[in-house]
Amino acid sequence: EAQVTQNPRYLITVTGKKLTVTCSQNMNHEYMSWYRQDPGLGLRQIYYSMNVEVTDKGDVPEGYKVSRKEKRNFPLILESPSPNQTSLYFCASSLSADVRGVSTDTQYFGPGTRLTVL
């Protein structure tokens, strides 16, 4: 089954304790992205990756890191989490960001990770 998986689904942590949220897709997609969803703000992009070893900042990258060592995995790293990073996080993937004329630009989203930083 084609899917995007995220782990953990729920996490409560304390300020300053490093954490990693994993994301994996089995569709051989080149493009992957992380979003956070906050009330009244919708989904905002944190980081994205066009392919292996190619990553770039989205709209709200501060306080986050990512890596793309393999095509299928795109972990989100919070080196020193703070309470303002309490949010619902979604990972997404799509076939290719360059196939503009063919792709529907559809991104497939994971189920979400609810993070609370105390």
Added chain:
Amino acid sequence: DQQVKQNSPSLSVQEGRISILNCDYTNSMFDYFLWYKKYPAEGPTFLISISSIKDKNEDGRFTVFLNKSAKHLSLHIVPSQPGDSAVYFCAASAFPYNQGGKLIFGQGTELSVKP
């Protein structure tokens, strides 16, 4: 600055009637628009899209209308069903897409379809 706006946080509609969800944008460079649907505890799922070369795209009960001069798009669901109750996000992107395939999302509208 919110480039994509959904000004109605919620909408309630009777089953069988039409649901109209609205979205406004400010960036005239946007040329591709999408609607996503999100159920609680799940990730968003793609619903329907429209390119700026069109003003209407239809898929079953779902139709998206684009008014470029007004920088406005809308999603019509006819007839509405209780299973359509979800949060709907509109999203927009600008060419060249190789700017990272960035989608700018609106805040979402929660649709409730009552039996």
